[in-house]
Amino acid sequence: MKWKVGLIQMDIAFGDPKENYKRAEQWFEKAAEQECTLVVLPELWTTGYDLTRLDEIAHYEGEDALQFLKEQAVKHRFHIVGGSVAKQTADGVKNTMYIVDKNGRMLHEYSKLHLFRLMDEHKYLIAGEDEARFTVDGEEAGSFICYDIRFPEWLRKPVLNGAKVLFVVAEWPLPRLDHWQTLLKARAIENQSYIVACNRVGRDPHNIFAGHSMIIDPWGTVISEGGEGEELLTGNVDLGLIDEIRGRIPVFDDRRPDFY
């Protein structure tokens, strides 16, 4: 399977879903012009980290955000890894990613497993308990949200069940840009998998965000990397490369799971 992926490295209007829908719609137009076949949005792309106003701005059961993603996918005939949105549930608000295919079918829902205390997530959000593994175009993949990438054992899990590409959506601040780049490269190399990671840019009242969205191949080579401004970052993902790399260094055959 080959995809032309488009990473929407956008700025996000703080606490203003209506404005962010408009912006996302324009980015989707650009992705269609570039003939992308799979498009990725960043974390919390409708609200940003306006956590104190979630009562007002979180999406009731995620419904309107999911509907928007489905319509855009059908309109442009591409798959969408829908970043994440603040989903209001009966138990509290989750940081939730939706993945929809080009026919407007929801393929997968994943809520962030690891809440990031440094940005107060633990005070306003509840953690998810979903599996990270899903299938798109018949290919196994994994879904992760930002801080999740610091937990290698969590990214390993879908890979041990066949995942070849790991999608990451983020609002990762600039002061830890080197962590972002290093962790993503390590996750690609150790898992011999593609990493497709979309980060936001711009600033909110508390943070400046790093951009530097990345597409990394299973050898750890960075195929495309964004700068620190808004852009649609594109690159080709060829899942045929996975078997070649895993054959070159057979890490998965050489594991000693009896010891760990």
Ligand SMILES: NC(=O)CCC(=O)C(=O)O
């Ligand atoms: N939104 C996040 O989860 C940020 C994670 C982060 O910045 C980190 O250093 O980890």
